Amino acid sequence: MSASSSGIVAGLTAAALATVGYLAHQAAETLPDGLGRAAHAGAAPTAGTSKAPQGKKDPTALPGDSGKGARVVYSLRDDRVWLVAGDEAVSRTFEVDPSAVDPAPGSYSVTSRSNTVTGSDGVPVEHVVRFATVDGVVIGFSSAVGGSTAPAPDPKVRTGGIRESRADGDAMWTFATIGRTVVVVR
Secondary structure (H helix, E strand, C coil), X not given: CHHHHHHHHHHHXXXXXXXXXXXXXXXXXXXXXCCCHHXXXXXXXXXXXXXXXXXCCCCCCCCCCCCCXXXXXXXXCCCEEEEEXXXXXXXXXXXXXXXXXXXXXXXXXXXXXXXXXXXXXXXEEEEEEEEEEECCEEEEEEEEHHHCCXXXXXXXCCCCEEECCHHHHHHHHHHCCCCCEEXXXX
16 A cells, blocks of 8 residues: 555656646746746747847947937947937937047037038048037038048047948938937937
């Protein structure tokens, strides 16, 4: 009788462990994204999940403190621009080469535009979109004519040109018309 009792106990224990395992699996599958994933750290990512390390911010994600409505968002820290439509959809994001003089964080408006001019650093530029002035230095987005890249700005020369690629400059020119909001964030 003791042999059959231990068999029954072993069977019940196995059934209980299987039930607990099944319930734990079901609970893990219904957790919101980002919760309880540490147990799966060694597992390969599934379709639709990011391979980026947990806790790292997506560098292309629109900053949360960047206003509302159609606008250009410029991040000083990330040297990145977002073109945001009125429905909050990002139509384009790209990196820029910052100017020697930074505008203060805040909300501005596009005040003037020029198709082609010579930049304050002597480089011919196109699609200039100006939005701020800091101590007499005009700040704006532009791309070098012909897509050439300018040398790194001389830190002794106060220039306000935020340089973008030619393709990004074309997109900015189309999007950032006079009066368009430009939000500068850290």
